Amino acid sequence: MRHRILHLIFALVVILLAPAFVRGEMQGHPNLAASAPFIKRIALFPPQIEMFELGAGGSQEKMDDWGQAAVVNVRKALATEFSKREHLHVTDFEPDRLTPSQRDIYNETLLLYELVSGAIVRHAFNVQYAPHQHKLSPFFPEKARNFTFSLGKELSELASDVDAYLIVLGFDQRSSTGRKALGVGRTLVAAALGVVAVPQGGGNLFTAALIDAKTGDILWFTKTPKPYDLREPEEASKLALEFMMDLPALGQTP
Amino acid sequence: MILLRIVAGILMLSLGGCVGRSAQLVPAGSQTVLSTDQLEAEWPQGWMTFRPAEKDEEAVKQGLLFMATRDGFGLQTMRLNKRPLDGEFKYTQKKLSATMLPQEVAAIFLDDIRSHPDIVELKIVENGPATLAGSQGFRANYTYRSKSGLLRQAVTYGCIDKGMLITLGFDAPKRHYFSLDLPTFEQVKDTVRWTS
Amino acid sequence: MRHPISFQLLALMLCACLVEGCTTAPFGSRPDITLDEDEQRLWKSVLEEERRLDQSGLLYTDPIVTDYVNSVMAKVFPPRSGQHSLSVEVKVLKNPLLNAFAFPNGKIYVHTGMLARIQSEAQLATLLGHELTHATHRHTIQELRGIRRTSAALATFQVLTLPFGVFGAAATALGGVGYMGAVTGYSRGKEREADEVGLDLMVQAGYSPQEASMLFEKLKEDLALRKIDEPFFFGSHPRVQERIDSFKELVADKYASRGGAVEVDRYYHIMTPLIVDNSETDLAIGRVALVRRDLQQILERQPNNARAHFLMGEAFHQGHDVGDEEQAESHYRQAIEADPRLADPHRGLGYSLLKRGDRFGGQSELRRYLELAPQAADRGYVEQALKEQS
Numbered sequence: 001m002r003h004r005i006l007h008l009i010f011a012l013v014v015i016l017l018a019p020a021f022v023r024g025e026m027q028g029h030p031n032l033a034a035s036a037p038f039i040k041r042i043a044l045f046p047p048q049i050e051m052f053e054l055g056a057g058g059s060q061e062k063m064d065d066w067g068q069a070a071v072v073n074v075r076k077a078l079a080t081e082f083s084k085r086e087h088l089h090v091t092d093f094e095p096d097r098l099t100p101s102q103r104d105i106y107n108e109t110l111l112l113y114e115l116v117s118g119a120i121v122r123h124a125f126n127v128q129y130a131p132h133q134h135k136l137s138p139f140f141p142e143k144a145r146n147f148t149f150s151l152g153k154e155l156s157e158l159a160s161d162v163d164a165y166l167i168v169l170g171f172d173q174r175s176s177t178g179r180k181a182l183g184v185g186r187t188l189v190a191a192a193l194g195v196v197a198v199p200q201g202g203g204n205l206f207t208a209a210l211i212d213a214k215t216g217d218i219l220w221f222t223k224t225p226k227p228y229d230l231r232e233p234e235e236a237s238k239l240a241l242e243f244m245m246d247l248p249a250l251g252q253t254p
Numbered sequence: 255m256i257l258l259r260i261v262a263g264i265l266m267l268s269l270g271g272c273v274g275r276s277a278q279l280v281p282a283g284s285q286t287v288l289s290t291d292q293l294e295a296e297w298p299q300g301w302m303t304f305r306p307a308e309k310d311e312e313a314v315k316q317g318l319l320f321m322a323t324r325d326g327f328g329l330q331t332m333r334l335n336k337r338p339l340d341g342e343f344k345y346t347q348k349k350l351s352a353t354m355l356p357q358e359v360a361a362i363f364l365d366d367i368r369s370h371p372d373i374v375e376l377k378i379v380e381n382g383p384a385t386l387a388g389s390q391g392f393r394a395n396y397t398y399r400s401k402s403g404l405l406r407q408a409v410t411y412g413c414i415d416k417g418m419l420i421t422l423g424f425d426a427p428k429r430h431y432f433s434l435d436l437p438t439f440e441q442v443k444d445t446v447r448w449t450s
Numbered sequence: 451m452r453h454p455i456s457f458q459l460l461a462l463m464l465c466a467c468l469v470e471g472c473t474t475a476p477f478g479s480r481p482d483i484t485l486d487e488d489e490q491r492l493w494k495s496v497l498e499e500e501r502r503l504d505q506s507g508l509l510y511t512d513p514i515v516t517d518y519v520n521s522v523m524a525k526v527f528p529p530r531s532g533q534h535s536l537s538v539e540v541k542v543l544k545n546p547l548l549n550a551f552a553f554p555n556g557k558i559y560v561h562t563g564m565l566a567r568i569q570s571e572a573q574l575a576t577l578l579g580h581e582l583t584h585a586t587h588r589h590t591i592q593e594l595r596g597i598r599r600t601s602a603a604l605a606t607f608q609v610l611t612l613p614f615g616v617f618g619a620a621a622t623a624l625g626g627v628g629y630m631g632a633v634t635g636y637s638r639g640k641e642r643e644a645d646e647v648g649l650d651l652m653v654q655a656g657y658s659p660q661e662a663s664m665l666f667e668k669l670k671e672d673l674a675l676r677k678i679d680e681p682f683f684f685g686s687h688p689r690v691q692e693r694i695d696s697f698k699e700l701v702a703d704k705y706a707s708r709g710g711a712v713e714v715d716r717y718y719h720i721m722t723p724l725i726v727d728n729s730e731t732d733l734a735i736g737r738v739a740l741v742r743r744d745l746q747q748i749l750e751r752q753p754n755n756a757r758a759h760f761l762m763g764e765a766f767h768q769g770h771d772v773g774d775e776e777q778a779e780s781h782y783r784q785a786i787e788a789d790p791r792l793a794d795p796h797r798g799l800g801y802s803l804l805k806r807g808d809r810f811g812g813q814s815e816l817r818r819y820l821e822l823a824p825q826a827a828d829r830g831y832v833e834q835a836l837k838e839q840s
Contacts, residue, residue, distance in 0.1 A: 061491065062495050062498075063491065064494040064495065064498075065494075107403075107505075108404065108405065108429060111402055111403055112404060112429055112430075115326075115328040115329060115427065116325075116326075118328065119325055119326025119328060119329050136277055136278075136279045137279070140302050140325075140326075141281065142281060142300045142302075142324075143324075143325060143326075146300075149325060149329075151430065152429040152430030154429060154430075345735065346734060346735050346736045347735060347737065348736040348768070355831075356831070357828060357831040360828075360831075365734040365735070365736070368731070368734040369731075369734050369735045371545070371547075374507035374508055374544070375507045378828075379827065380827050380830075381827045381828045381830070381831070382828065382829065382830020382831060382834075383831060383834050392831075399506070399507050403502070403506055
């Protein structure tokens with residue numbers, strides 16, 4: 001009996017504290033383990049984060065000032081987390097200092113990364129739909145087994161003193177007060193009728209990737225759907241911590 | 255009576271394959287031969303092949319038989335199409351005829367791409383005679399910028415045979431992916447053949 | 451009987467109207483531009499759309515054309531000395547559709563397809579005045595506020611401002627604001643206001659108001675030659691005649707006997723290269739009748755325009771009427787006479803001659819084509835044709 005109670009308490013503690021232990025999903029290149037010790041110099045691309053407000057009428061408005069605040073917070077949070085890793089030298093990548101031809105390569109890199117990250121999210125993680133949903137599973141087992149994506153060796157022309165780049169991408173849809181009220185109303189009505197309803201709170205996804213600066217190979221990729229409000233520095237810190245929990249040890253030559 | 259209807263409904267659902275084929279997205283095995291509508295081709299191992307649902311109106315209109323990719327359709331796509339000559343192109347109003355020379359067919363094919371509202375900076379790299387499924391046709395190699403501004407490159411083989419326009423196309427971002435997978439595409443092209 | 455509640459409601463509504471009036475007064479009626487908070491956000495997202503368009507490769511960058519359209523705009527909306535005013539700029543987009551649209555920050559985009567249809571500087575001034583009014587009278591933010599208030603959601607706007615990238619949804623060159631201006635259009639009342647104020651502007655600039663209604667009549671004629679589902683200037687087909695009628699009424703009411711500048715020759719002198727470029731795009735789409743009509747007008751003014759002759763040849767070559775192939779051959783020859791070093795007409799003439807059995811003539815022209823364009827992408831076909839004919 002005593003053991004059962006202890007098990008129950010333990011289970012409750014785990015359930016209550018679960019968010020603190022939950023990690024995002026990640027994938028790694030077959031060469032990640034071999035490359036990791038040699039990655040000592042990392043440059044952080046300016047985070048690409050867009051935030052939207054969903055209105056009660058269904059409209060969606062991009063909030064540039066929210067996005068800018070998010071970028072500032074995420075940059076600071078990542079810098080803080082990286083500073084705890086002694087073997088790494090981390091800098092901010094500054095696109096404004098690039099030559100025109102380098103700028104073209106950088107812009108093309110971001111455009112290609114949009115496609116690549118979309119493909120990774122869609123195909124390299126095992127998302128299976130229930131038969132009644134009548135949806136094709138987009139999971140590509142071979143890509144999950146052999147996680148090889150690249151942004152091309154053109155990346156090597158951006159800098160000679162960097163071993164890897166970190167790219168953070170995210171979008172976040174937040175409901176306006178009116179829409180939240182509607183959402184709650186819908187949920188209550190649904191509960192009263194005994195129907196399962198998902199409140200329309202908006203969607204979000206944050207991703208991070210480590211890219212080999214010479215080959216352009218994506219060495220490591222992680223994603224999380226947790227609804228961090230990155231306008232808040234504390235939330236950005238939580239996101240950075242979650243990303244870092246998945247990042248393997250780098251720069252430590254055996 | 256109600257019970258009969260329910261049973262009929264369940265049967266209808268379970269017999270869905272007989273009523274109309276649903277869309278399929280499956281891994282190609284080693285040298286998988288996929289045939290449909292009198293055409294077949296061999297697809298390489300490690301690639302995913304997509305076959306549209308029988309009732310997919312847009313796919314039927316374009317004559318899409320198969321699509322294949324390894325990393326995701328935005329990163330590389332091969333597609334095999336077969337449609338009647340009197341069918342419509344998506345963007346150009348021009349029509350094909352059975353007596354057209356391969357370069358005339360190629361010109362209309364490229365005009366359709368040129369007329370696509372989201373395609374800019376179309377540049378023809380090469381456009382010349384080639385064979386597909388044993389028939390004289392064309393091979394067009396071109397670059398363009400997509401809606402997002404990404405530079406892409408594509409190669410399409412096409413021919414007119416048995417009153418149909420057959421095309422086998424390959425499209426990928428120019429950076430890294432086009433040159434990576436072009437050799438595989440050329441191998442697939444050599445395997446396209448009529449089954450009857 | 452007094453109804454205090456009704457009176458209060460009326461007062462509230464009146465206040466709302468006054469407040470609405472204060473916050474969305476047209477720019478230019480005050481010395482400064484003060485944007486409301488939501489309008490500031492709108493302008494920021496518009497900057498993003500502008501940047502995408504500028505980098506998209508869609509801009510038609512011939513400086514002669516862009517300087518010209520901006521000079522016409524400067525006549526319609528002269529810079530106001532001593533006052534802050536909207537910073538207006540006209541940009542041209544490579545697009546054969548009949549369209550033009552304005553961003554709320556004063557950037558106005560006109561399609562090459564629209565410029566190819568216009569036949570005088572006065573008609574251009576009408577168009578620019580209309581679009582400018584959407585910006586000066588802050589129609590975009592008013593429209594968006596109306597959309598947000600109603601529960602019938604603007605699905606179009608929402609769908610088009612898709613979050614970028616991560617799910618593979620590539621960013622659109624034309625975002626939500628541009629789409630609203632270019633495709634869905636504004637409410638009837640705002641379009642009417644743009645017609646009226648725009649007309650006043652072009653007349654004040656010294657242009658003939660009679661040309662204003664002619665613009666719309668010409669555009670209406672053109673619609674018969676186009677696809678029915680094309681988004682265009684009027685917003686929707688049923689509104690075409692309504693707008694033409696309202697314009698005729700405006701001109702009759704205010705400017706019945708007013709004259710002014712028309713400037714047809716200057717317009718064509720500057721726009722000819724654009725019209726020829728646009729014809730090439732229309733030819734790719736297969737709008738052969740449209741192309742023939744446009745190029746005929748060019749050739750009447752510039753009978754030695756080699757490129758126009760070549761494209762006219764292509765337009766006839768794609769025709770199916772008796773005599774079309776002879777017409778094609780004639781235009782190819784005229785193109786060669788006007789510019790013997792232009793390669794494409796030699797290819798066109800070569801294939802034409804081979805088609806009617808003139809092997810020697812055809813081979814000679816195709817060889818000349820390869821001499822003039824040794825790096826031609828379609829070299830393979832020409833070499834194969836020469837091989838088959840030898």
